[in-house]
Amino acid sequence: MTEILTAVIPVVIIGIICAAVLVVASKIMEVKEDERFPAVRECLPGANCGACGYAGCDGYAKALVENDSVPTNLCIPGAEAVAKQLSEALGVEFSEVKKQIAVIHCCGDCEHTKDRVDYRGMESCRAANLLFGGKGECTYGCLGMGDCQKVCPKDAICIENGIAHINQSxxxxxxxxxxxxxxxxxxxxxADKAQAVVSCSSRDKGAVTRKVCSNGCIGCRKCVKVCPGGAINVIDNVAVIDPEKCTGCGECAANCTTNCILMYDENGLHRV
Amino acid sequence: MTKFIIILLSAVFINNYVLSRFLGICPFLGVSKKLDSATGMSLAVIFVMLMATAATWPIQMYLLNPNGLGYLQTIVFILVIAALVQLVEIVLKRYIPALHKSLGVYLPLITTNCAVLGVTILNIDEGYTFAEAMVNSLGSGLGFFLAMVMFSGVRSKLEGADIPKNFQGLPITLIAASITSLSFMGFGGVIENLFA
Incomplete structure (x- = not known):
């Protein structure tokens, strides 16, 4: 019995001393956390996916608590339910999560542009892109190896005719x-706003773009002139549409010299 | 002085905690995916190893040994190290928030890390003096750092490699770890002969 006690008592004493030191230290050196933080963190799903643009759910919760201008609708996996809870926890106005949809800014398929080399490396856009910007004539365009297809959780992307297509539904x-x-x-x-989409990302000069792809944006500024809302700018030789200003009237798509502006509406992405 | 250098170098290369003694494999496989997290984890380990040795060596020599309680070593060390790491975390959070931000996520992981416990126990077993024990802890931490940084390099190469499907993920990581550890066997006997 005494052997057990001589072992147990010192360990218990050391344990009690450690506990006491920790309790005192945590009281003395307490760092005040915003009392809303646990409540806000509780609302988030905890998947730490990073879709909100912050480092995990903790990061987003912290940003929400510290900065009032951070919107509550950034959590995409949590969707509206989470946005609502967050707004309640923070006492700010609820704004609905806007459904988003992916669009691809390239339409240089096999009929409009050509390959310049015969690529026989790894079947990966990232790998192909490292080798002189890919196999195609246009180094800005879709590489067609399907990296996006591989990561898509819903099989919404297919590679057709050399470029990626997104199934909007x-x-x-x-x-x-x-x-x-x-x-x-x-x-x-x-997703639920009709708008124009430029289906080219080539930042080459117009003459170069025209040589490599018959569907590319040559930066002619015709769309800039016809747009009634002033939503289009040519930046780095490619037309860029401001989605806030675009009304989806379709003037730009109808007047585009190379047919590289597409319209997006409830019927999906289509040419005019 | 030579003795310190021998202890330091042998702790880093010959008796590398991860690659020769196979202690601390959990963070070695878990946190070595990216270089910056591997560095953060290793720095935290170096820090905690030094702190733990500074705390446990006196406890063993002045508390346990004189009272004939040497057999309580393992359990007391675990207790003390766990409390110490928690204390360090509280102190860092209060006074050095920047350091807490970079090391903070790794500190709780180290609380029960076997490499840290291993260093403190082996320091006693080897019969080191306090200064020697501290040098050994520093060397062990540096050895852990070296292994982590090296292995994160290996793993970044594995990311782009075309690995057969059956070996993807953990299997290939374990194979790579075994080859890395094999390479460290080449250091056996080097240090003794260096100062002979």
Whole structure:
């Protein structure tokens, strides 16, 4: 019995001392956390996916608590339910999560542009892009190896005729493909708003673009002139549409010299 | 002085905690995916190893040994190290928030890390003096750092490699780890002969 006690008592004493030190230290050196933080963190799903643009759910919760201008509708997996809870927890006005959809800014398929080399490497856009910007004539365009297809959780992307196509009815707007594309060709747009989409990302000069792809934006500025709302700008030799100002009238698409502006509406992405 | 250098170098290369003694494999496989997290984890380990040795060596020598309680070593060390790491976390959070931000996520992971416990126990077993024990802990931490940084390099190469489907993920990581550890066997006997 004494042997057990001689072992147990010192360990218990050391344990009690450690506990006491920790309790005192945590009281003395307490760092005040915003009392709303646990409540806000509780609302988030905890998947740490990073879709909100912050480092995990903790990061987003912290940003929400510290900065009032951070919107509550950034959590895409949580969708409206989470946005509502967050707004309640923070006492701010609820704004609905806008459903997003992916669009690809390239239409240089096999009929409009050609390959310049015979690529026989790894079947991956990222790998192909590292080798002199891919096999195609246009180094800005879709590489067609399907990196976006591989990451898409809903099988909404297929490679057809050498370029990626997005099935708008299947797309859930997670943005995985936009993050994956090595050329940054995929962007997310608001799903229930009719708007024009430039289907070219070539930043080459007009003459060069025209030589490599008959569907490319040559930066002629015709769309800038015809747009009634002033929503279009040519930046780096490619037309860029401001989705806030675009009314979806279709003037630009109808007047585009190379037919590289498409219209997006409830029927999906189509030419005019 | 030579003795310190021998202890330091042998702790880093010959008796590398991860690659020769196979302690601390959990963070070695878990946190080595990216270079910056591997560095953060290793720095935290170095820090905690030094702190733990500074705390446990006196406890063993002045508390346990004189009272004939040497057999309580393992359990007391676990208790003390866990409390110490928690204390360090509280102190860092209060006074050095920047350091807490970079090391903070790794500190709770180290609380029960076997590499840290291993260093403190082996320091006693080897019969080191306090200064020697501290040098050994520093060397062990540096050895852990070296292994983590090296292995994160290996793993970044694995990311782009065309691995057969059956080997993807953990299997290929374990194979790579075994080959890395094999390469460290080449250091056996080097240090003794260097100062002979």
């Amino acid at each position: 299947r797309c859930i707007g997670c943005g995985m493909c936009a993050k994956t594309c090595p050329n940054g060709l995929i962007s997310m747009i608001i």
